Amino acid sequence: MPQLLKLASAQARTLETTQETLRALEATTKRAAAESVDIILFPEAYLGGYPRTCDFGAAVGARTPEGREQFLAYFHDAVDLGDTPTGAGQDWVERKLELPCGKKYRGDGVREELERIARETGVFVVTGLVERCAGTLYCGAVFVCPKLGILGKRRKVMPTGSERLVWGQGSASTLRAVTTEIKGVKLCIGSAICWENYMPLLRQSLYSQNVNLWFAPTADARDTWESLVRTIGCEGRCFVVSANQCVKRKHLPSWIKSGKTTQHSNSAPAQPEAPKTGGGRRKSTIVFTEEKNEICLPLHDSNSEHQTNGDSSATDSGSSPLHNEVEQPLSPKQTATNQVAPSSPDDEDYVSRGGSCIVSPLGEVIAGPVWEKEDELLVTEVDFEDCERGRLDFDSAGSYSRSDSFKLSVEGLDLNPPPQ
Numbered sequence: 001m002p003q004l005l006k007l008a009s010a011q012a013r014t015l016e017t018t019q020e021t022l023r024a025l026e027a028t029t030k031r032a033a034a035e036s037v038d039i040i041l042f043p044e045a046y047l048g049g050y051p052r053t054c055d056f057g058a059a060v061g062a063r064t065p066e067g068r069e070q071f072l073a074y075f076h077d078a079v080d081l082g083d084t085p086t087g088a089g090q091d092w093v094e095r096k097l098e099l100p101c102g103k104k105y106r107g108d109g110v111r112e113e114l115e116r117i118a119r120e121t122g123v124f125v126v127t128g129l130v131e132r133c134a135g136t137l138y139c140g141a142v143f144v145c146p147k148l149g150i151l152g153k154r155r156k157v158m159p160t161g162s163e164r165l166v167w168g169q170g171s172a173s174t175l176r177a178v179t180t181e182i183k184g185v186k187l188c189i190g191s192a193i194c195w196e197n198y199m200p201l202l203r204q205s206l207y208s209q210n211v212n213l214w215f216a217p218t219a220d221a222r223d224t225w226e227s228l229v230r231t232i233g234c235e236g237r238c239f240v241v242s243a244n245q246c247v248k249r250k251h252l253p254s255w256i257k258s259g260k261t262t263q264h265s266n267s268a269p270a271q272p273e274a275p276k277t278g279g280g281r282r283k284s285t286i287v288f289t290e291e292k293n294e295i296c297l298p299l300h301d302s303n304s305e306h307q308t309n310g311d312s313s314a315t316d317s318g319s320s321p322l323h324n325e326v327e328q329p330l331s332p333k334q335t336a337t338n339q340v341a342p343s344s345p346d347d348e349d350y351v352s353r354g355g356s357c358i359v360s361p362l363g364e365v366i367a368g369p370v371w372e373k374e375d376e377l378l379v380t381e382v383d384f385e386d387c388e389r390g391r392l393d394f395d396s397a398g399s400y401s402r403s404d405s406f407k408l409s410v411e412g413l414d415l416n417p418p419p420q
Helices: 018-034 065-077 110-121 194-198 200-207 224-236 385-390
Strands: 004-011 039-041 124-133 136-145 149-155 178-182 185-191 213-217 239-243 246-248 284-288 294-298 350-359 365-371 376-383
Touching (some): 004 365, 039 239, 110 149, 149 178, 213 224
């Protein structure tokens, strides 16, 4: 008898605030429920946001105050799920951790809200998020069952490139697959986040657990991503659901576009710093001719008219390694606090083109990929018996693994299939 379920990939983008995004997640999940979807995936860092284009004012050996303000805004946008820094595993899942005095739950309530959404819609929800725990942010994903609540949580074990500046490394123990049963279909669910999918040993750790439904929330909008998830589907003989955000530059959060800073309600507004005095570099600016040649011109300083060349009024005393020889116009990421960057044709450019898709256990694309379409919902019905059909000639963790010769162990992770 066919083992049929409807899968959905939500090509949704993060909104300006986490609460707005949470409401959008609920609306999209209700829309999926209206189409009889059983399981839905939202993109990497959907709750909390993927800080695309932001450098947080960092260079090797230097950080800027503006970058710290950006990180503060990002830190506040992240969600607090009430877990511990090392990850409490099943104790967190089963709510065995100590509660704060006078509260009925740990964290900021986002966990409870996700569980409510899944429960009221009847849809199994998997979403990427940025988790705030103590003083560190983690890129993660949660599996939310309509009946039992959250079944498990991933933390990305290896952030990519500049992500390592703002995201910590999660424990490999979070790679443990979760099991559930929907409409009589037994599922073993695993997730690899973005470029974790490029890690061969990590993939094998999930194959070893006999995963038949693989979630790949991502921020990778390259054409090559499709070939990777097709490989995973074929290699793991599992269904693969991948979701990415489709984002135009104008949709980036205001703290990226215009240097928004976060102010506490009990603190005074930030005041501009007083001009510094002392030795430093001469103030100047760069202009371009029609032939694109650069000309460096000194800035006019009203205080310099009555001072000699040796006076400090015509110099800039900044000594940060990030301080340029000349003062450049502010980029959208560096615009002063509360200053609104003017709109431009570039605002319509895509900083992420999407590319969400769903792949079969034989590596065939059965939905998508979708490019440059916002708020798109990919829906397809699949037969999970296709996973067994694919095992006729290949089982990467069984008959084809040569486990007598090749061994894999992962610290803190049981590689045996979880009980069902």
